[in-house]
Amino acid sequence: xxxxxxxxxxxxxxxRSFGNLKAVDGVTxxxxxxxxxxxxxxxxxxxxxxxxxxxxxxxxxxxxxxICGIDVVxxxxxxxxxxxxxxxxxxxxxxxxxxxxxxxxxxxLGFRGEERHxxxxxxxxxxxxxxxxxxxxxxxxxxxxxxxxxGRSLLHDxxxxxxxxxxAGLDPKARVELKHLIRILAxxxxxxxISSHILSELAEMCDSxxxxxxxxxxxxxxxxxxxRAGGDQTVVRVELHGDPQKLSDxxxxxxxxxxxxxxxxxxxxxxxxxxxxxxxxxxxxxVTEGLPxxxxxxxxxxxxxxxxxxxxxxxxxxxxxxxxxxxAQPPPPVPGEGLPTTxxxxxxxxxxxxxxxxxxxxxxxxxxxxx
Amino acid sequence: xxxKELRQGMRTKMFTAxxxxxxxxxxxxxxxxxxxxxxxxxxWLTLYAVLIIFQPxxxxxxxxxxxxxxxxxxxxxTRLTAWRIALGxxxxxxxxxxxxxxxxxxxxxxxxxxxxxxxxxxxxxLFLFFATSCLLTAATVCFSAFPNLLVRGAVLxxxxxxxxxxxxxxxxxxxxxxxxxxxxxPYAWLGYVGIFALVAYACYFLLDMGASQIxxxxxxxxxxxxxxxxxxxxxxxxxxxxxxxxPEPLVIIGAIIAGVACFDALAEKPVFVPSVYAxxxxxxxxxxxxxxxxxxxxxxxxxYSLLMAAMxxxxxxxVDIKHHGGSLDDxxxxxxxxxxxxxxxxRLAIRLSFSAAWRISSGWDDPHPCGVLLFLTxxxxxxxxxxxxEVALLxxxxxxxxxxALLDYHFSGSREIMTAVSLGFSVLYFAVIAVSAITTYxxxxxxxxxxxxxxxxxxxxxxxxxxxxxxxxxxxxxx
Numbered sequence: 001x002x003x004x005x006x007x008x009x010x011x012x013x014x015x016r017s018f019g020n021l022k023a024v025d026g027v028t029x030x031x032x033x034x035x036x037x038x039x040x041x042x043x044x045x046x047x048x049x050x051x052x053x054x055x056x057x058x059x060x061x062x063x064x065x066x067i068c069g070i071d072v073v074x075x076x077x078x079x080x081x082x083x084x085x086x087x088x089x090x091x092x093x094x095x096x097x098x099x100x101x102x103x104x105x106x107x108x109l110g111f112r113g114e115e116r117h118x119x120x121x122x123x124x125x126x127x128x129x130x131x132x133x134x135x136x137x138x139x140x141x142x143x144x145x146x147x148x149x150x151g152r153s154l155l156h157d158x159x160x161x162x163x164x165x166x167x168a169g170l171d172p173k174a175r176v177e178l179k180h181l182i183r184i185l186a187x188x189x190x191x192x193x194i195s196s197h198i199l200s201e202l203a204e205m206c207d208s209x210x211x212x213x214x215x216x217x218x219x220x221x222x223x224x225x226x227x228r229a230g231g232d233q234t235v236v237r238v239e240l241h242g243d244p245q246k247l248s249d250x251x252x253x254x255x256x257x258x259x260x261x262x263x264x265x266x267x268x269x270x271x272x273x274x275x276x277x278x279x280x281x282x283x284x285x286x287v288t289e290g291l292p293x294x295x296x297x298x299x300x301x302x303x304x305x306x307x308x309x310x311x312x313x314x315x316x317x318x319x320x321x322x323x324x325x326x327x328a329q330p331p332p333p334v335p336g337e338g339l340p341t342t343x344x345x346x347x348x349x350x351x352x353x354x355x356x357x358x359x360x361x362x363x364x365x366x367x368x369x370x371x
Numbered sequence: 372x373x374x375k376e377l378r379q380g381m382r383t384k385m386f387t388a389x390x391x392x393x394x395x396x397x398x399x400x401x402x403x404x405x406x407x408x409x410x411x412x413x414x415w416l417t418l419y420a421v422l423i424i425f426q427p428x429x430x431x432x433x434x435x436x437x438x439x440x441x442x443x444x445x446x447x448x449t450r451l452t453a454w455r456i457a458l459g460x461x462x463x464x465x466x467x468x469x470x471x472x473x474x475x476x477x478x479x480x481x482x483x484x485x486x487x488x489x490x491x492x493x494x495x496x497l498f499l500f501f502a503t504s505c506l507l508t509a510a511t512v513c514f515s516a517f518p519n520l521l522v523r524g525a526v527l528x529x530x531x532x533x534x535x536x537x538x539x540x541x542x543x544x545x546x547x548x549x550x551x552x553x554x555x556x557p558y559a560w561l562g563y564v565g566i567f568a569l570v571a572y573a574c575y576f577l578l579d580m581g582a583s584q585i586x587x588x589x590x591x592x593x594x595x596x597x598x599x600x601x602x603x604x605x606x607x608x609x610x611x612x613x614x615x616x617x618p619e620p621l622v623i624i625g626a627i628i629a630g631v632a633c634f635d636a637l638a639e640k641p642v643f644v645p646s647v648y649a650x651x652x653x654x655x656x657x658x659x660x661x662x663x664x665x666x667x668x669x670x671x672x673x674x675y676s677l678l679m680a681a682m683x684x685x686x687x688x689x690v691d692i693k694h695h696g697g698s699l700d701d702x703x704x705x706x707x708x709x710x711x712x713x714x715x716x717x718r719l720a721i722r723l724s725f726s727a728a729w730r731i732s733s734g735w736d737d738p739h740p741c742g743v744l745l746f747l748t749x750x751x752x753x754x755x756x757x758x759x760x761e762v763a764l765l766x767x768x769x770x771x772x773x774x775x776a777l778l779d780y781h782f783s784g785s786r787e788i789m790t791a792v793s794l795g796f797s798v799l800y801f802a803v804i805a806v807s808a809i810t811t812y813x814x815x816x817x818x819x820x821x822x823x824x825x826x827x828x829x830x831x832x833x834x835x836x837x838x839x840x841x842x843x844x845x846x847x848x849x850x
């Protein structure tokens with residue numbers, strides 16, 4: 001079987017449970033060779049578990065995963081040869097310098113003599129670790145450590161790189177440096193599977209994004225696709241002269257308008273329409289209703305907002321499904337049937353009507369929206 | 372691994388401090404003339420503290436530190452197998468122990484010049500200390516891979532007792548009488564060879580057990596361990612049965628090795644990764660047959676245990692016939708019944724003791740085999756030492772425990788009835804675990820069938836097995 005048989009990464013109906021917790025719940029996706037894929041999800045969404053399974057460090061409860069067509073469970077040794085893994089945090093050894101650290105891993109990867117020396121030198125040059133060669137690794141800054149960790153994962157020149165939160169905890173300068181290195185690797189044609197919380201950075205680097213939530217893939221596509229997906233909504237930034245509270249009071253009373261967040265002079269509003277005429281109508285209404293608007297401009301939809309909207313939509317769908325199931329079940333006969341009952345705490349509310357439906361959707365206060 | 376561990380280990384302040392302290396203490400004793408007062412005993416006490424206590428204790432953090440520092444993942448992703456990781460860690464500590472031992476050799480030679488010292492005797496003691504240190508270090512390195520603190524704590528307590536027992540044994544039997552083990556016995560050299568072989572096997576067994584804790588499921592440790600244990604138990608059993616050199620001690624050593632190997636085999640978790648079975652399937656019918664004994668997991672461990680029990684029983688009968696004229700009679704039947712029962716009851720006891728709340732993440736299939744083993748051992752000791760028939764009868768449902776009771780010459784009841792009841796329980800236990808293993812057997816047969824089909828498909832299409840990733844995976848494991 002050739003190494004290039006099959007996709008760079010292929011995951012089919014992957015499951016991983018820890019007791020009753022389903023960390024990964026039927027994940028399926030495919031990454032072609034040379035692609036850079038961002039893996040996005042909240043903490044505990046199942047990103048690291050999926051990545052660890054791909055890196056042969058954990059086992060799926062069910063399903064299949066392969067790297068370059070080789071099954072990760074059956075042939076971990078072969079998979080490891082074509083895989084570079086960079087964890088979100090890496091431990092440091094005491095009494096070991098940068099060059100000794102790389103030398104140890106080069107030995108462990110099977111490089112001998114001159115070849116080993118050459119690999120270590122090449123990686124140190126690439127990650128700009130030369131000036132740090134004799135520094136003890138437990139004295140390195142976080143950024144330097146991440147560069148070292150990336151260098152280590154490149155020692156055997158892997159085809160596929162799996163990077164778990166490589167930019168977490170880095171200062172802006174270190175983040176830019178790391179991004180630069182990843183860009184070079186992408187240009188070299190390596191397949192890079194990278195997770196991060198910083199979506200804007202991922203959007204710049206990645207060919208497409210995989211969104212995972214509660215162990216399930218909820219979106220696979222480019223950043224543009226996701227931001228475009230919310231084309232029926234518009235976000236505008238509004239500044240007022242005087243008391244900014246007026247804006248939130250106004251938004252609370254207005255249909256199809258929702259306050260997303262408040263600022264010193266105003267805030268951001270979400271309008272449930274992408275139609276310029278309707279957006280203009282909102283501004284007109286604000287002015288006619290006496291709001292002292294000094295600035296009103298349309299914002300490009302941010303990836304973070306798109307992701308949060310996507311999650312909200314999924315939660316609403318889940319709630320609707322639960323409500324539908326509950327409604328389909330006949331109520332159990334209870335003594336005193338027919339008497340008015342108090343709604344239970346935590347009972348699921350029906351989903352709000354969609355924009356454009358009448359009557360107008362129920363209103364939320366800014367504080368609710370923040371929550 | 373060894374280079375890295377040596378680099379790190381010898382740079383620690385602790386190592387430097389202990390090394391300098393040992394040299395200072397030895398220098399001080401040299402000034403005292405070594406023979407003055409208790410200086411000779413203090414010489415050995417210093418070595419004892421370093422080799423039997425300090426160095427083995429360093430093994431406790433060997434693998435757990437890598438796990439704690441999250442560096443184990445990174446090492447596992449290299450070409451180092453779990454076995455090489457464990458061996459590297461172990462060898463680094465043993466190399467440092469060797470350095471300590473070598474560093475006191477000049478003082479040992481000086482003791483000779485001060486007079487009253489037998490150099491040969493000193494060297495034998497150094498060898499025994501070093502061998503004990505190697506064994507204890509293997510145990511600590513092995514259990515450092517167990518994430519559960521309870522298991523590691525229990526082992527630590529066990530090791531403290533073991534070190535205490537060694538102290539008492541060495542002190543009472545040898546130091547006080549100023550003699551060395553096997554002194555004046557006809558096959559003294561064989562005793563030392565035996566110690567060396569036993570320590571080597573025990574170290575291998577322990578390290579492999581530790582390695583299997585950190586290895587991926589596709590890395591098959593069980594088959595090799597069982598094959599080596601079969602040889603390690605078979606050689607002393609065969610020597611005991613066929614030669615006149617210390618038959619009873621050899622058979623006892625062989626039986627102990629067999630017992631430990633059976634316990635390990637019966638506590639293993641079944642594995643359903645096809646690449647584990649592929650090397651057996653590739654060898655056709657004989658490979659699959661061997662797999663019935665060597666496949667990982669307790670369901671196949673049952674057959675392996677029965678084979679080991681049969682081998683031990685055969686050796687006991689041979690020794691009995693050869694050296695005692697076959698006088699054991701009913702004891703032999705009892706041994707047969709108990710051995711058969713032991714192999715099945717142990718598994719059942721492990722199975723029955725399952726409880727999620729008590730589950731110890733030890734990598735063994737079941738929660739507290741250590742506790743079960745301890746219970747059976749204590750029961751066995753009680754049966755073997757008590758003279759009360761009622762207590763002996765209590766042991767009947769636990770054939771492993773009834774083993775010493777059945778052989779106990781103080782027992783006044785009917786051995787025939789006890790043997791029959793013991794055999795009955797054994798058959799019952801065996802039936803229960805055999806039934807509970809059926810699902811595993813059928814699942815493994817399915818894997819074998821699909822691998823066989825894949826193999827036939829490859830040979831039909833003429834694709835060489837060299838391009839099969841399985842090949843390089845298997846050859847890696849062999850390497």
